[in-house]
Amino acid sequence: MNRLRNFLLFAFDAVILIGIALVLGTFSLRYSLTDAVGQGNLIPHLTLLYICTVIFQFLFHTYDSLWRYAESREYLALLMAAFCGFCSYEVITRFVLDTGVISFLLLTAIAALWVLAMLLVRFAYRVGREHLQYRQGSHRISMAIVGAGTAGVQLLEEVQSNRDSPYHVECFFDDDNAKQGRRVRGVPVKGRIRDIPARVKAMDIREIVVAIPSITEARRQEILQELSGLDKVKIRVLPSTLDLLSQRPIRSQMRDIQIEDLLGRDPIRLDPxxxxxxxxxxxxxxxxxxxxxxxxxxxxxxxxxxxxxxxxxxxxxxxxxxxxxxxxxxxxxxxxxxxxxxxxxxxxxxxxxxxxxxxxxxxxxxxxxxxxxxxxxxxxxxxxxxxxxxxxxxxxxxxxxxxxxxxxxxxxxxxxxxxxxxxxxxxxxxxxxxxxxxxxxxxxxxxxxxxxxxxxxxxxxxxxxxxxxxxxxxxxxxxxxxxxxxxxxxxxxxxxxxxxxxxxxxxxxxxxxxxxxxxxxxxxxxxxxxxxxxxxxxxxxxxxxxxxxxxxxxxxxxxxxxxxxxxxxxxxxxxxxxxxxxxxxxxxxxxxxxxxxxxxxxxxxxxxxxxxxxxxxxxxxxxxxxxxxxxxxxxxxxxxxx
Structure with missing residues (x-):
């Protein structure tokens, strides 16, 4: 399956390059933008550009990436491979092939659009897969996350990337003014913590996770007291910042409310x-x-x-x-x-x-x-x-x-x-x-x-x-x-x-x-x-x-x-x-x-x-x-x- 997936992606990149080249080449010839490059000698340039770029894609392991989990590192690797491939192509053509000025601009445009198309295809694949999972998981438990900070976003990522997760994150709530009305990985920030009781009733939220590990115990207790009046909503919490350092997946550290959370007292810290x-x-x-x-x-x-x-x-x-x-x-x-x-x-x-x-x-x-x-x-x-x-x-x-x-x-x-x-x-x-x-x-x-x-x-x-x-x-x-x-x-x-x-x-x-x-x-x-x-x-x-x-x-x-x-x-x-x-x-x-x-x-x-x-x-x-x-x-x- 991995070989088949790599072959299909490999072939798809070639089809994209040929399609872009045909469109731009035809456009260039029709409007006489260049005489140096005709349909006959455009093919060797495209072949060389494709070979140089693909070699660097293999060197940068872009075909080994699982694009459904891709982040900035994978996209940057694809850009670097394309850049190195184009630079290699330029070095070769200047010593082996006779390229006119207009043809250089044309091939540069083809290369840029090709890279952009490869990025869009991979991104569309990821978004489409997530959308399909969302539709298949519409029966999942609707969840809201209190805290759109690092811990909350990490929890969202783990929930979204795990096909077996029983949860679907509907929204965030956060007291940060800069986050109001914004979206975090496609999930909206619906309001402040004090707005939860009013908003949750209209959204059919079944679970709320308090994902602010850095807050004091007194503030945690205040939040839990505000949430305790919600009807048919289960409350969970993430542990303190120090507990999160255990390196276990953050989703696995969600726990039910404990009596300690209701005491409203900061942990005792003593001089040893x-x-x-x-x-x-x-x-x-x-x-x-x-x-x-x-x-x-x-x-x-x-x-x-x-x-x-x-x-x-x-x-x-x-x-x-x-x-x-x-x-x-x-x-x-x-x-x-x-x-x-x-x-x-x-x-x-x-x-x-x-x-x-x-x-x-x-x-x-x-x-x-x-x-x-x-x-x-x-x-x-x-x-x-x-x-x-x-x-x-x-x-x-x-x-x-x-x-x-x-x-x-x-x-x-x-x-x-x-x-x-x-x-x-x-x-x-x-x-x-x-x-x-x-x-x-x-x-x-x-x-x-x-x-x-x-x-x-x-x-x-x-x-x-x-x-x-x-x-x-x-x-x-x-x-x-x-x-x-x-x-x-x-x-x-x-x-x-x-x-x-x-x-x-x-x-x-x-x-x-x-x-x-x-x-x-x-x-x-x-x-x-x-x-x-x-x-x-x-x-x-x-x-x-x-x-x-x-x-x-x-x-x-x-x-x-x-x-x-x-x-x-x-x-x-x-x-x-x-x-x-x-x-x-x-x-x-x-x-x-x-x-x-x-x-x-x-x-x-x-x-x-x-x-x-x-x-x-x-x-x-x-x-x-x-x-x-x-x-x-x-x-x-x-x-x-x-």
């Missing part, structure tokens, strides 16, 4: 130098290293060149997954050890600490699922409280430099067993102040996107299945942060830790779960309550309407990092801690969930039943939110919202 000094050349142990938070901590830690990374987890499948991921990426450059162990087993922990002698410990192992721990409070106490106690005492015994406890916003005024046990973990860490060479610290943050048990994957599955989406209570408000953001801030807080601080991460604006569900439905191309319903199922055991990050806002202080704060708390004495632990141990011996809950109420005074906090909220929900009143060192974190 303090963490490099904190972890570089150290032996770092991560408990729960196979979990969602623990595994991301491992990914971030290895970027700072630790001497050795030790992953400890009770669940071998997760531990194996992160082990293989890190070995595949870093190979022999990383000294990695993976140990299957339970933090409940003190002797096993002592064995590991004696063997590896970790300098830094990140403690992410815990039972975290709120409803499940309501059913099995004894397991939450054994694992979260006494497992943490084992780790803290072992770290102290073996002279660990720093111990970082991963906590949660559910530890603040807890309404669940899980939250109460995590508050006890904070108390255990606090109790070591002044009693150990190890610098203990806890880091508290809210929900992380994509973590095990996160609501976002559940919503997406429910949308994919046609709904309904289930929310426990339409008034619920939560903080959200991506897993990489949380892990980076944990490492930064660890680098700051000096004397048993409790660090609180800036989680940004709180998000109303109902708004989140509605936006995800709209941006998936559906209309809430019509195409996909949202059903309220009632609060689960231990769940409250809002989460808090602080116990007492007056004790919050800023750090050198704007996204990390310190909550100062009174010291817990060793005697007080032992009293609390003995109460819990006695309750565990009875193995009665009711008794264990009662014991948790005794040892964690801020532990309330969820009804106590939720019943008084009504339609007014009090949620914590950084008002960022940077007066002195105190931040106001509480705000009333309807």
């Amino acid at each position: 130098a303090p963490v490099d000094a904190f972890l570089g050349g150290k032996t770092v142990m991560v408990t729960g290293g196979g979990g969602s938070i623990g595994s991301e901590l491992c990914r971030q830690i290895v970027k700072h060149d630790p001497r050795r990374l030790v992953i400890v987890d009770i669940y071998e499948n997760n531990a194996y997954d992160i082990q293989q991921e890190l070995l595949y990426k870093y190979g022999g450059r990383l000294d990695l050890a993976v140990e299957i162990a339970s933090i409940r087993d003190r002797e096993r922990l002592r064995q590991l600490f004696a063997h590896y002698r970790p300098d830094v410990v990140f403690h992410a192992a815990a039972h975290k699922h709120v409803p499940l721990m309501e059913q099995s409070p004894q397991e939450a106490v054994r694992n979260n409280v006494f497992g943490t106690l084992n780790l803290v005492r072992t770290a102290d015994e073996y002279g660990v430099s720093k111990f970082i406890q991963i906590s949660t916003d559910k530890a603040v005024n807890p309404t669940s067993v899980m939250g109460a046990t995590k508050r006890m973990c904070e108390i255990i860490v606090q109790s070591m102040k002044g009693r150990s060479r190890t610098a203990f610290a806890a880091v508290r943050f809210g929900n992380v996107l994509g973590s095990n048990g996160s609501v976002v994957p559940l919503f997406k599955r429910q949308i994919a299945e046609g709904g309904p989406i289930t929310v426990t209570d339409k008034r619920i408000i939560r903080y959200f942060m991506t897993i990489p953001e949380a892990a980076q801030l944990v490492l930064q807080a660890g680098a700051m830790a000096r004397q048993n601080e409790l660090y609180v991460l800036d989680m940004g604006r709180p998000v109303k779960i109902l708004d989140l569900a509605e936006n995800l439905i709209r941006l998936s191309g559906y209309k809430p309550y019509r195409d996909i319903d949202i059903v309220e199922t009632g609060l689960r055991p231990g769940e409250k309407l809002y989460e808090e990050l602080l116990i007492a806002s007056r004790d919050i202080e800023k750090t050198e990092n704007d996204q990390i704060f310190v909550e100062r708390q009174p010291t817990v004495t060793a005697e007080e801690l032992e009293r609390k632990l003995s109460i819990l141990a006695a309750a565990l011996e009875k193995n009665d969930p009711t008794v264990i809950r009662g014991a948790l109420h005794q040892v964690v005074p801020t532990f309330h039943e969820p009804e106590e906090l939720n019943r008084d909220q009504g339609q007014e929900v009090y949620i914590p939110e950084q008002s960022r009143q940077k007066t002195g060192k105190v931040l106001t974190f509480r705000q009333q919202v309807r």
Whole structure:
């Protein structure tokens, strides 16, 4: 087929040359424009011109080009081949043939028209093929691209050149005044971004791709909010500029809307130098290293060149997954050890600490699922409280430099067993102040996107299945942060830790779960309550309407990092801690969930039943939110919202 195609193109060029020569030659003779060239001796000139030009076309590989994909490079190569061919012809004719002045002008005109005709034929072939594909693909999904810049044009090119593409680009939208009313590769720019809702309704657009990778997250969130009200239009986005550097085809990087796109917060960018000094050349142990938070901590830690990374987890499948991921990426450059162990087993922990002698410990192992721990409070106490106690005492015994406890916003005024046990973990860490060479610290943050048990994957599955989406209570408000953001801030807080601080991460604006569900439905191309319903199922055991990050806002202080704060708390004495632990141990011996809950109420005074906090909220929900009143060192974190 390639040989046949080249032969046909080769022959077609010859036919074009002969046709142009006949027309111009006849015209020249009829009007007596030249006596030097007649019909008899015009043929050798044309043959020589054709041979010279074709030779250079082969040298420039113009017959090897796929003209349906041709760009400026292919057209320029054709012009250069024609120019070189004509120059060669001129050199030969001046030494071999006797050419008159008028004949030179005639042959120049023939050559110029011939080249122009070859260009037009190839361009017409490309346009005709695209038009045919357009007619054959009239059933394709109509798509609009937001952003007529480099990324948007590249996306358009890939959609147009791929016969198997399910899309047809109808138009662009762009805020650049210079692009209004113009066309980009034949596709019109229909207006500005604010014009999309009005224009799309009249154009039967089924999908919109936001192809402006260089914009800020805040601006991206504004655009997505504008588009979220469109009926039966699915919204997709291209990733950030840095993600596009992966060199994959830009069309393959289109993705569905993610919750991160709706948070309206720019990605956290931190100075790596303090963490490099904190972890570089150290032996770092991560408990729960196979979990969602623990595994991301491992990914971030290895970027700072630790001497050795030790992953400890009770669940071998997760531990194996992160082990293989890190070995595949870093190979022999990383000294990695993976140990299957339970933090409940003190002797096993002592064995590991004696063997590896970790300098830094990140403690992410815990039972975290709120409803499940309501059913099995004894397991939450054994694992979260006494497992943490084992780790803290072992770290102290073996002279660990720093111990970082991963906590949660559910530890603040807890309404669940899980939250109460995590508050006890904070108390255990606090109790070591002044009693150990190890610098203990806890880091508290809210929900992380994509973590095990996160609501976002559940919503997406429910949308994919046609709904309904289930929310426990339409008034619920939560903080959200991506897993990489949380892990980076944990490492930064660890680098700051000096004397048993409790660090609180800036989680940004709180998000109303109902708004989140509605936006995800709209941006998936559906209309809430019509195409996909949202059903309220009632609060689960231990769940409250809002989460808090602080116990007492007056004790919050800023750090050198704007996204990390310190909550100062009174010291817990060793005697007080032992009293609390003995109460819990006695309750565990009875193995009665009711008794264990009662014991948790005794040892964690801020532990309330969820009804106590939720019943008084009504339609007014009090949620914590950084008002960022940077007066002195105190931040106001509480705000009333309807």
